[in-house]
Amino acid sequence: MNKKEEILNITEQVVSRYGYLLIDVVFRGDHKNRIIEIFIDHEKDGVTTKTCASISREIGEQIDEEELIASKYRLDVSSPGVDRPLKFIQQFVKNIDRKFEIEHTTEEGAVKFEGKLKSVEENKLTFIKEKEEIVIDFPNIKSAKVLISF
Numbered sequence: 001m002n003k004k005e006e007i008l009n010i011t012e013q014v015v016s017r018y019g020y021l022l023i024d025v026v027f028r029g030d031h032k033n034r035i036i037e038i039f040i041d042h043e044k045d046g047v048t049t050k051t052c053a054s055i056s057r058e059i060g061e062q063i064d065e066e067e068l069i070a071s072k073y074r075l076d077v078s079s080p081g082v083d084r085p086l087k088f089i090q091q092f093v094k095n096i097d098r099k100f101e102i103e104h105t106t107e108e109g110a111v112k113f114e115g116k117l118k119s120v121e122e123n124k125l126t127f128i129k130e131k132e133e134i135v136i137d138f139p140n141i142k143s144a145k146v147l148i149s150f
Helices: 003-017 049-065 089-093
Strands: 020-030 034-041 072-078 101-107 109-121 124-130 130-138 140-145
Touching: 003 020, 003 049, 020 089, 020 101, 034 049, 034 130, 049 072, 109 130
Parallel strands: 034 072
Antiparallel strands: 020 034, 101 109, 101 140, 109 124, 124 130
């Protein structure tokens, strides 16, 4: 297992222990100044700065203890933010009644539309688009972004 895989393994374990979903880990920078961005989410609750700090501290301690990064590094833990597409079905539950931009595959090919998420039941998501219900199997979703409305 290389050092990157070890960091991913530590991150998955810590995030899971806190009851959060690991959305993404991004490694940036060079060998002199590494930046590790960790994006977490929760099925029902939001992500607090206190939780991010606790998770960051625990991951950082393990990276240092196991000497996985020899140089200076920065560890950023945060929520994915609204600009990042949702990756896991668990993320949809807390966004019921919100408007989405969805791209999904059908027998005819890829389809893109905007609609309001009505429900999430097992592996099926129901959206409302102009009074029409559209039911999509989660594996068919290519991209799903929450749209912000003011």
